[in-house]
Structures are given as structure tokens and as C-alpha cells.
Amino acid sequence: MKLTVNGIDRDDLRSAPMTPLLDVLREELGVMSPKPGCRSGGCGACTVLIDGEPRRSCLTPLAAVDGAAVTTADGLGTPEAPALVQQAFADGHASQCGYCTSGMVIAAHALVQRRGAELTRAEIAQELSGHVCRCTGYVNILAAVEQAARA
Amino acid sequence: MPQPIEVSVPTSEQEARALFAAASPLPAGGATILTPELFSGARAASHVMLLHRAGLDGVRHDTDRVTIGAATRLSQLGEMPEPLRSAVAGVADREVRAQATVGGNICAAPLDGAPRGDLQGPLLALDAVVHWTDGAEDHRDGMEAFLGDGDAGEGARGGAARRLVLGVEFVPPQTGAFASLRRPHSHGYTALAVSAAVMGGELRLAATGLGPHALRLGSADQPLPDDATFAGRDDALASDWYRREMVPVLVRRCLEQMEATA
Numbered sequence: 416m417k418l419t420v421n422g423i424d425r426d427d428l429r430s431a432p433m434t435p436l437l438d439v440l441r442e443e444l445g446v447m448s449p450k451p452g453c454r455s456g457g458c459g460a461c462t463v464l465i466d467g468e469p470r471r472s473c474l475t476p477l478a479a480v481d482g483a484a485v486t487t488a489d490g491l492g493t494p495e496a497p498a499l500v501q502q503a504f505a506d507g508h509a510s511q512c513g514y515c516t517s518g519m520v521i522a523a524h525a526l527v528q529r530r531g532a533e534l535t536r537a538e539i540a541q542e543l544s545g546h547v548c549r550c551t552g553y554v555n556i557l558a559a560v561e562q563a564a565r566a
Numbered sequence: 567m568p569q570p571i572e573v574s575v576p577t578s579e580q581e582a583r584a585l586f587a588a589a590s591p592l593p594a595g596g597a598t599i600l601t602p603e604l605f606s607g608a609r610a611a612s613h614v615m616l617l618h619r620a621g622l623d624g625v626r627h628d629t630d631r632v633t634i635g636a637a638t639r640l641s642q643l644g645e646m647p648e649p650l651r652s653a654v655a656g657v658a659d660r661e662v663r664a665q666a667t668v669g670g671n672i673c674a675a676p677l678d679g680a681p682r683g684d685l686q687g688p689l690l691a692l693d694a695v696v697h698w699t700d701g702a703e704d705h706r707d708g709m710e711a712f713l714g715d716g717d718a719g720e721g722a723r724g725g726a727a728r729r730l731v732l733g734v735e736f737v738p739p740q741t742g743a744f745a746s747l748r749r750p751h752s753h754g755y756t757a758l759a760v761s762a763a764v765m766g767g768e769l770r771l772a773a774t775g776l777g778p779h780a781l782r783l784g785s786a787d788q789p790l791p792d793d794a795t796f797a798g799r800d801d802a803l804a805s806d807w808y809r810r811e812m813v814p815v816l817v818r819r820c821l822e823q824m825e826a827t828a
Contacts, residue, residue, distance in 0.1 A: 432573035433597075433604050433614060454602050456662050469661045474598040478573045479616055522661065545659025 416481040420444060421490025432478035437461045439477050440487065448488040448517040452547075459546030462518035463487050469525040488517035491524055500524045500563040509559035511550035519546050523560045534564040571604065572613040579732070582620040586730045587701035591615035593730050595637050595667025599674055599682065622669070622732060633735040636669025640685075643668070649688040649744035649761035649820070656746060656756075657684050669731040672696065672712070676778035680755040680801060686713060686780035688744060690772035691761035694736040698729040705729075713779045739763035743823035745816040747775075747804065757803040758812055760789075762820035771820070773813060775799070789817045 417426040420440065430439045435454075440446040440463070452460035454473045461472040464486040492498035497505065500523045510516040526534065526542050539560045540553075548556060574591055576582040585591060591613035594600045603609035622637035625644060634643070640654050640663040657663055657671075672689060674682040690709040698705050698712075746759035758775035760783070771783035776791075776799060783789040790813055798806035 431570060433571045433601065435601050435605050438605070454606070456598055456602075456658060459659075459661070462661060468664060470665055471598070471661055474596070474601050474662070474665060476573075476597050476601045476616070478575060479597060479618055542660060545661060 416477055418477075418480065418482070419484040420446060421486055428477065430477055433476045435473050436463070436465075436475040436477055436480060436485070437472035440472060440485070446487055446489070450514055450517060452514070452518075457545070457547070458515070459518040459522060459543075460515050462521045462546070464521055464525060467525075469522050486521075488520045491520065498524055499566050500527055500560065503559040503563040503566070504556075507555050507559040507562060509552065509555040511548070511552040515546060515548045519543065519548070519556060522546055523556075523563065527560065527564050530564065532564055534561065536561055539564075571611055574613070574615045576615060576617070576620045579621050582615065582617060582622065582730065583699060583701070585615055586699065589613055590701065590728060592728065593617055593669075593673075595670035596639065596665035597670075598662060598666045599670065617667075617669075623667075631735050631737050633733055634668050635733045636667065636731040638668045639664055640666050640668065640671070647692075647738050647763075648742035648823075649691055649763060650685065650742075652744035653684055653688040653746075653759065653761065656744075656759075668734060672709075672734065673729075673731055677755060678801075679778050679799065681774055681777070681779050682755045683779065684756050684759070684774060687759055687772040687774035688742075688761040688763075689734060689736065690780050690782055691742065691763040691770045692736040692739060693763075693765050693770060694734050696731060697733045697735065698731045700729060704732070709734075709780075710782055737765065739765050740767070741824045741828060743820035743827075745819035745823070747812065747816075758809050758816065760813065760816035760820055762817070762824060764824065771817060773816075775804075776809060776813070783813070783817070786817055786821060789813050 416428045430443050437449050440449055449463050449472050450460035452458035456471045456474045462469050463472045465480055466483050492501050500520050539557050574585055576585055592611045593615050595617050617637045622635045624635045626633040643654055671683045671685045694709050695706050696712040742763040744761050747757045756774045761772045763770050772780050773783050774780045800806045
């Protein structure tokens with residue numbers, strides 16, 4: 416099985432077919448930005464883009480995404496040229512402990528791509544409701560996503 | 567993982583049926599429940615069949631009925647009548663709804679005795695029919711019989727001889743409504759929800775959260791089933807007492823919604 420992860424082709428993956436994508440990324444490929452949290456889809460910390468769509472990597476078996484393009488938070492941009500949402504998170508101090516941040520950034524990036532400047536604060540809250548920040552940093556997160564949507 | 571798992575990805579319904587008949591693999595739609603269970607060792611399987619390419623997805627609206635393929639993602643359902651529409655909107659979040667399937671939801675086994683199939687209640691209220699095969703022949707069961715046949719697909723006919731769900735269909739109701747205990751974000755299961763639908767002049771009520779799978783409720787005046795069929799349920803989200811108290815409240819909210827939209 417194979418994946419394209421952050422633009423790099425990864426052929427001949429060794430992980431078993433039902434291995435969660437999260438573990439393929441972290442354990443086999445060393446891509447550590449998707450975080451293991453609840454491991455049942457409830458916290459959103461493991462969210463990645465699969466062919467451009469945000470998905471929980473802890474719920475997704477490798478066999479279901481064979482051949483797909485996977486983008487993680489560290490593949491969205493670079494420190495020199497971060498993605499809009501990443502820059503907005505940095506500008507607005509939208510992460511506290513940071514554990515949820517990569518999942519939040521991926522979900523927010525997909526949301527901004529999909530809805531752009533039409534996004535309202537209420538809609539952002541609703542759309543990110545499956546992502547949990549246990550530091551209760553929601554206000555800065557919402558403001559950062561709003562900033563990215565207006566950019 | 568404790569043992570190697572064979573994985574098959576059929577590319578047509580015919581191929582899925584043939585594989586199921588020959589090898590009885592464990593069917594998985596979006597695999598949102600199965601993947602973490604296999605990984606944690608909570609569940610074992612030697613052969614899994616992923617159905618995302620089997621052509622079992624899609625929604626068909628005919629004049630007299632709605633037919634939904636088993637591998638239809640919750641996000642693909644589009645405009646559905648109540649109580650199904652609100653129940654779908656309340657399942658986890660957009661990302662999970664884009665992966666989880668209708669077939670997986672109605673077959674979801676309970677977690678620690680709590681139901682994980684949020685669509686079981688609405689489909690029970692809608693008097694839906696489940697189309698499934700045991701590999702040898704096709705069957706059409708009402709939701710009540712389907713759910714009553716073991717724990718949502720894992721008992722009786724569902725145990726050694728598992729069921730491959732192909733789809734579900736229902737007649738659009740005259741009116742319907744859905745009311746649930748509000749919870750701020752995703753949880754593994756619904757604490758309590760009531761679904762209501764008027765079908766051919768009859769009010770049908772169902773509840774999710776009273777037991778391991780959805781239950782048909784009684785009348786609007788006396789909705790709770792008797793204790794012989796309803797054991798009660800205490801957990802961290804709600805006590806048995808609270809659930810019993812809230813069922814009539816949620817029924818009333820459903821009736822008010824239906825009256826407001828009549």
C-alpha cells in the first residue's frame with residue numbers, strides 16, 4: 416500500500432491494512448503532528464486531510480485510503496510561509512498547550528477553504544465543535560479562524 | 567495488533583455478496599467504530615471487508631419511499647424527513663459524518679451497554695425496513711425485528727452467520743420530529759433521544775439511550791415500555807431516574823414540534 420504524505424510519495428508501507436492511519440503516520444513514517452487523543456473520533460486531535468477532506472486518522476484504516484494524498488498540519492505550510500490559518504493561530508495566540516492545535520488547524524484550514532469570508536463566528540463554533548481544546552482556548556481559536564477567513 | 571487481519575475491498579455489490587457468501591468477512595462501511603476497536607484489541611477479526619468501493623452507497627427518492635444504500639455516508643444523505651434529519655445532524659461532527667455510514671450506524675454494537683447507533687431510533691419511528699443478506703438469501707426485516715435479533719447485528723442470526731446489510735428503506739412520514747438531551751460535543755453515544763413519526767395516521771415513537779439499542783415507545787400518554795422490556799440505564803451521562811423522567815418531556819417536545827410544523 417502507498418500514500419502521498421505532505422507531497423512525498425511513500426510506497427511499500429509495511430503497516431498492516433487495518434492499522435489506523437494515525438499510527439501509520441506516527442509510527443512508520445515519523446510524521447508526528449497528528450496527535451493521539453481519545454482514539455475514538457471524539458477529540459479531533461488526529462485530524463488530517465485525505466485527498467483534501469478533513470478526516471479523523473484514528474478512525475481510518477490504511478486499507479481505506481490506499482493511494483490517497485494525506486496532508487498533516489506540518490504539510491500545510493512552512494515556518495517561513497505558513498498557511499493562512501497557521502499564521503492566524505500564531506498571531507492570535509490561539510494555542511495554549513498545543514495538543515489540539517494540529518487537528519484544529521487542519522479542520523479550520525478546510526473550513527476556510529470551503530466557506531471563505533462568508534464564515535460567521537457561530538458557524539466556526541459549530542463546525543469545530545468536534546474538536547476539543549481542554550485548555551478552554553476557544554475564544555482565541557475562534558478569532559484566529561475568523562481572521563483567516565477574512566484574509 | 568494481535569493477529570494479521572485479511573482485508574478485502576470489493577469493487578461491486580456482486581463482488582461483496584460473493585465474498586460474503588464464501589468467506590463471511592466482517593463488513594465495515596466507514597470503519598469508524600471497527601478501526602479503533604481492532605487496534606485496541608477490544609474486538610478481534612480475521613477477515614474484514616471494506617465496503618467503500620462496493621457501490622452500496624446512494625439515496626433514491628421514489629414517489630412512495632426513500633431507499634438508502636448501506637454504505638451511504640451520513641454526509642451524503644442530503645434532505646431527509648424528520649426525525650432522521652435532526653438525528654443525522656447530531657451525529658458527532660462533519661468529519662465523522664463524512665466517513666460513518668448508515669449501515670454501520672444501524673449495525674453498531676453497544677458500547678458498555680449503551681447504544682452507538684443514533685439512527686436506529688429515527689428509523690424505528692419511521693418503520694424502516696432493513697435489506698440484508700446472510701450470503702445465501704436476501705432478507706427484509708423491520709427495524710424492530712432487526713434490532714431485536716441480537717445486539718444490533720451480533721446476536722442470533724448475526725453471530726456466527728453475520729448479516730451483510732445492503733440498505734434501508736422507509737415511506738416518508740406525514741410528519742416527524744426529533745428531540746434529545748443536548749450535549750456540547752461528540753460522545754460515544756447518545757444519552758437520550760426521542761424520535762416521532764406519524765405514519766398512515768399512526769404516531770410511532772422510539773427512544774435511543776434507554777438500552778443497548780433503540781426501543782419502540784408506547785403511546786404519547788404512556789411512552790415508557792414496561793420493565794420487562796426496559797431494564798433501565800445508569801451511566802455517567804444520565805441516571806436511570808433522569809432518563810425515565812425525561813422521556814415524556816422529549817415526547818412532548820416532539821409533539822409540539824410536529825404541531826408547530828403542521
